[in-house]
Amino acid sequence: MKKIFSGIQPSGTLTIGNYLGAMKHFVDLQHDYECMFCIVDQHAITVPQDPDELRDHKRKLAALYMAVGLDVNKSTIFIQSEVPAHAQLAWMMQCVSYIGELERMTQFKDKSEGKNGVSAGLLTYPPLMAADILLYGTDIVPVGDDQRQHLELTRTLADRFNRQYADIFTLPETKILGRRIMSLQNPEKKMSKSDANTKGFISMLDDEKTITKKIKSAVTDSDQDVRFDVENKPAISNLLTIYSLLSTQEVSSIEKEYEGKGYGAFKSDLAELTVSVLTPIQKRFYELYESDEVDNVLDAGSDTANKQARTLLQKAEEAMGLHRT
Ligand code: TYM
Numbered sequence: 001m002k003k004i005f006s007g008i009q010p011s012g013t014l015t016i017g018n019y020l021g022a023m024k025h026f027v028d029l030q031h032d033y034e035c036m037f038c039i040v041d042q043h044a045i046t047v048p049q050d051p052d053e054l055r056d057h058k059r060k061l062a063a064l065y066m067a068v069g070l071d072v073n074k075s076t077i078f079i080q081s082e083v084p085a086h087a088q089l090a091w092m093m094q095c096v097s098y099i100g101e102l103e104r105m106t107q108f109k110d111k112s113e114g115k116n117g118v119s120a121g122l123l124t125y126p127p128l129m130a131a132d133i134l135l136y137g138t139d140i141v142p143v144g145d146d147q148r149q150h151l152e153l154t155r156t157l158a159d160r161f162n163r164q165y166a167d168i169f170t171l172p173e174t175k176i177l178g179r180r181i182m183s184l185q186n187p188e189k190k191m192s193k194s195d196a197n198t199k200g201f202i203s204m205l206d207d208e209k210t211i212t213k214k215i216k217s218a219v220t221d222s223d224q225d226v227r228f229d230v231e232n233k234p235a236i237s238n239l240l241t242i243y244s245l246l247s248t249q250e251v252s253s254i255e256k257e258y259e260g261k262g263y264g265a266f267k268s269d270l271a272e273l274t275v276s277v278l279t280p281i282q283k284r285f286y287e288l289y290e291s292d293e294v295d296n297v298l299d300a301g302s303d304t305a306n307k308q309a310r311t312l313l314q315k316a317e318e319a320m321g322l323h324r325t
Contacts, residue, residue: 004029005138005172007038007080007129010057011049012193014064015201016274017181020245021144025177027069029142035075036136036305037065042080042087042128046121047111047194060285062294064204067285078301085309086131092316093127093134096160097153102126105149130154134169135309142175146190166319168312179241184218187234202274205282212271215239226258226266236263243270246277 006026008018026037039061044054058079065077080086102108102123112118129150133141134157141151151174158169183189183200191201202214221233228251230237243266244251258266288294317323 001032001034002139003136004033004035004140004142005038005133005136006036006142007040007043007132008061009040009044009193010054010061011044011047012057013060013203013205015181015191015193015203016242016246016278017144017191017201018193019068019204020181020242021177021179022142023065023068024245025142026065026075030071030074033140035070036138036308037070037075037077038080038132038305039065039078040080040129040132043125046119046125059294060205060289062298063285063288064281066288066294066297067281072297072300076301076304077297078305079298080132082298082302083305083309085135085306085313086128089131089135089309089313089316090124090128092320092322093130093157093161094124095320096157096164097124097127099123101153101156105153107146107150126150126153127157130157133172134158135312136305137170137312138172139170140173140175142177144178145176145180148174148176161316161319166315168315168319178245181242182234182238184214184238187219187238204278205285206278208275208279211274211278212268215267215271215274218267220263224262226261226263227255228252239267239270243273246270246273 006022008014008022014023026035029035039058041054041058044057062077062079066072070077105126108123108125111122130153133154141154143151151172155171158171162169181191183191183195183197184202185197185200189200193201193203195201199214199217202211206214218239219235220239221235225233226236226240227233228237228240240251240254243249243254247254
């Protein structure tokens with residue numbers, strides 16, 4: 001069975017962008033692949049995090065992975081920092097990375113622009129991501145479109161290592177899961193859990209009132225046509241994408257349904273649809289969040305991941321000469 005690896009940062013409560021762009025697809029993939037889903041807390045600390053909040057976000061993310069339907073008998077769910085091999089291999093991957101190629105990453109440029117005291121970890125974020133993936137002999141990495149560049153670099157680093165030292169790493173394929181979900185307040189910007197403007201995103205744990213308010217105050221385009229046209233109507237196209245993914249209805253049939261009805265009716269139905277999808281997930285989430293089940297799953301996950309990671313870590317250390325003969 002082919003191996004899948006993907007990760008999500010516990011840097012805030014997940015948004016529907018994370019859900020529609022990644023998590024929802026993980027649930028389908030687990031039936032046909034051997035899956036590892038990681039809570040990448042070491043990536044999260046590349047920007048400052050409150051320690052208590054970080055702990056809570058990790059627990060929430062684990063409970064959400066389960067609440068959306070990941071079956072722990074099929075998928076391994078674990079926390080990155082509980083598997084030291086990730087940081088160990090990350091150091092080796094840093095040593096085959098060039099500063100120039102790390103500086104060219106758009107995420108690094110976006111997150112460091114105009115800031116003082118940018119952490120070195122933000123620059124070396126991609127080699128850690130490469131380590132996550134390469135440690136498990138991953139065949140396929142399912143991610144949202146915003147991660148494409150990091151995945152290309154992962155392949156470059158794996159190939160470079162294989163040529164310079166020993167041919168041990170599988171070059172993973174990237175599986176882009178769909179269109180990027182944009183901020184409700186600015187359709188030029190991706191919806192992000194770390195956005196300071198909370199009106200820009202819908203959190204997976206937002207209640208009905210908040211969801212309705214955020215969708216109703218989402219920016220729209222100048223006319224009243226519910227029509228998909230990313231170039232000229234980016235805001236409404238984004239809402240149509242969200243509607244389509246939540247309802248599994250084609251965009252063209254949604255456009256037909258709302259012909260001549262204007263934005264008001266469309267937004268109000270979208271709010272209702274969002275609430276109807278999130279409510280059962282939230283119900284399951286709160287049961288899990290308060291139970292011991294989450295800890296048991298994470299303990300088992302870290303055992304499995306630690307066992308699996310050992311083989312490739314050892315091979316990489318041998319290849320680079322990091323062990324005594
Ligand atoms: P992160 O935590 O930003 O996002 C997790 C997943 O959600 C997708 N995503 C989106 N998809 C559509 N629209 C959006 N607005 C949106 N926002 C986020 C992301 O593409 C991603 O699939 N670097 C990664 C975490 C990571 C990782 C890995 C992923 C670390 N190691 C190894 C895969 C394999 C990240 O920051 O994801």
